[in-house]
Each structure stands twice: as C-alpha cells, then as structure tokens.
Amino acid sequence: MTRRCEISGKGVQVGNRVSHSNIKSKHRFLPNLHAKRFWSDERKRFVTLRISAAAIRTIDKVGFDAYARRQKLNV
Numbered sequence: 001m002t003r004r005c006e007i008s009g010k011g012v013q014v015g016n017r018v019s020h021s022n023i024k025s026k027h028r029f030l031p032n033l034h035a036k037r038f039w040s041d042e043r044k045r046f047v048t049l050r051i052s053a054a055a056i057r058t059i060d061k062v063g064f065d066a067y068a069r070r071q072k073l074n075v
Helices: 053-062 064-070
Strands: 013-018 024-029 033-040 045-052
Touching: 033 053, 033 064, 045 053, 053 064
Parallel strands: none
Antiparallel strands: 013 024, 033 045
C-alpha cells in the first residue's frame, strides 16, 4: 500500500538529516496518514479512506462532500 493520501495526494518527501558536523544523510519524511470513516450525505453511506491529518482537519471544517467536490474526488 502506497504512503499517499487518497484525497489530497500528499506523499513521501525526501530530504537530508544534517548533523552538528554538517554531515548529510538521506531521510524520508512520511505523511501523517490515518484510516478514517466518513459519512457521506450524498451517498447515504460510510466511506473509508486513508488520509492525512491535515485533510481530516479540513474535512471537519468544510464537510466530507464539499471537500470531495473541491478535490474532484469520485468516491
């Protein structure tokens, strides 16, 4: 299973860890993903998604159906 948010598309980023002596080593920054169920008023059922914490906060603010329309998501 890929480490990608199913709604926002947020995924893994790559960067460097930098030590005190300025030695750089590769590092992967993983998105904060959670499996969450949302109630869809338009579909009258629960939808289970693996989404990022930032997307969860946005859905709490504007609603699942409105956010899905904004992201052009066909769930």
